[in-house]
Amino acid sequence: MVMTxxxxxxxxxxxxxxxxxxxxxxxxxxxxxxxxxxLSQPLRLTxxxxxxxxxxxxxxxxxxFGFSRPKSSLTHHFKALRxxxxxxxxxxxxxxxxxxxxxxxxxxxxxxxxxLVARSAQP
Amino acid sequence: MVMTxxxxxxxxxxxxxxxxxxxxxxxxxxxxxxxxxxLSQPLRLTxxxxxxxxxxxxxxxxxxFGFSRPKSSLTHHFKALRxxxxxxxxxxxxxxxxxxxxxxxxxxxxxxxxxLVARSAQP
DNA sequence: CCAGAAGTACGAAGAAACTCGAACATATCG
DNA sequence: CGATATGTTCGAGTTTCTTCGTACTTCTGG
Numbered sequence: 001m002v003m004t005x006x007x008x009x010x011x012x013x014x015x016x017x018x019x020x021x022x023x024x025x026x027x028x029x030x031x032x033x034x035x036x037x038x039l040s041q042p043l044r045l046t047x048x049x050x051x052x053x054x055x056x057x058x059x060x061x062x063x064x065f066g067f068s069r070p071k072s073s074l075t076h077h078f079k080a081l082r083x084x085x086x087x088x089x090x091x092x093x094x095x096x097x098x099x100x101x102x103x104x105x106x107x108x109x110x111x112x113x114x115x116l117v118a119r120s121a122q123p
Numbered sequence: 124m125v126m127t128x129x130x131x132x133x134x135x136x137x138x139x140x141x142x143x144x145x146x147x148x149x150x151x152x153x154x155x156x157x158x159x160x161x162l163s164q165p166l167r168l169t170x171x172x173x174x175x176x177x178x179x180x181x182x183x184x185x186x187x188f189g190f191s192r193p194k195s196s197l198t199h200h201f202k203a204l205r206x207x208x209x210x211x212x213x214x215x216x217x218x219x220x221x222x223x224x225x226x227x228x229x230x231x232x233x234x235x236x237x238x239l240v241a242r243s244a245q246p
Numbered sequence: 247c248c249a250g251a252a253g254t255a256c257g258a259a260g261a262a263a264c265t266c267g268a269a270c271a272t273a274t275c276g
Numbered sequence: 277c278g279a280t281a282t283g284t285t286c287g288a289g290t291t292t293c294t295t296c297g298t299a300c301t302t303c304t305g306g
Contacts, residue, residue: 032239033165040160041294063252070296075254077294094252094303110241111234116155118233164264186282193266198284200264217273217282 019090022082027104030085035112038084043067044077045116048086051100052117059090059097142213145205150227153208158235161207166190167200168239171209174223175240182213182220 025034039045050065062074078098081087086105087098105112148157162168173188185197201221204210209228210221228235 033163033168036159036168037163040156040163042156045156045159061252071253072255072297073295076296079254080293091253096253109238111238115232115234115238184282194283195267195285196265199266202284203263214283219283 019092022089022091022096024082024088024101025085027085027101027108030104030108032109034084035086035109038080038086039116041077041080043069044081047077047081047098048100048116051087051098052113055099059092059099061092061095061097063095142215145212145214145219147205147211147224148208150208150224150231153227153231155232157207158209158232161203161209162239164200164203166192167204170200170204170221171223171239174210174221175236178222182215182222184215184218184220186218 039048047065051060062078067074078087078089078096081098082089085101088101089096089098100113102113162171170188174183185201190197201210201212201219204221205212208224211224212219212221223236225236
């Protein structure tokens with residue numbers, strides 16, 4: 001995964017109230033190949049699924065997920081998800097909380113998120 | 124992409140008439156991570172899109188696509204798509220023809236193929 | 247101010263993917 | 277049979293991931 005697209009610091013949700021999002025690709029720069037590349041990593045797919053299925057209305061810091069991996073590994077994977085355009089990250093004091101960019105992804109690739117949370121048919 | 128799942132030589136379409144498919148994962152062994160990994164390569168995503176949008180009813184040999192890459196590279200990418208469960212390949216005399224496993228993919232991951240052929244919104 | 251907590255940055259080592267040439271296999275056609 | 281066409285296999289070189297330790301930064305709470 002290489003970061004080539006242009007990045008911006010967007011301010012969608014109530015500027016002044018929420019911390020600014022970390023640099024991320026704009027909606028139109030989200031590429032399907034990058035999405036697929038990011039989601040081909042099992043841990044990263046799990047992160048997105050967990051956010052979609054178990055998060056309640058709020059963003060979650062990476063400690064919330066309960067992964068037993070070194071912190072630097074988690075940084076790496078969350079950054080990969082952010083740079084692919086899958087999550088938005090905001091700094092709240094010490095912790096950095098993530099949420100799925102649901103609106104952007106639904107607008108750009110309708111059906112993608114449904115695909116990720118659908119229980120795969122196991123006959 | 125590593126090949127770990129069990130493989131079988133399935134015989135879905137009129138055995139005796141069509142050549143046997145090359146070894147491929149069974150429908151239930153198709154994994155989302157593997158799909159995503161395969162489609163994160165731009166050329167491979169193009170192959171699937173071209174098959175879905177431009178193929179008329181038949182399988183296509185890799186010469187049909189008109190890629191200007193060494194033959195060994197094409198072999199590599201078609202094999203990756205087959206091992207991920209995205210395409211089925213059959214040997215017709217000299218040439219090896221590929222088609223998307225539409226039924227299997229629709230059954231296992233509804234919406235996936237629609238996602239691949241949807242024209243991404245470019246405002 | 248200091249200690250602890252959350253996370254980053256850097257870098258290195260190993261694994262995996264990508265690209266491609268060269269040699270080989272096999273089917274078809276004249 | 278020999279030439280050609282399609283595609284494979286093998287191997288090497290290069291690049292990209294992945295993992296993780298270490299050191300560093302920054303915020304928060306006493």
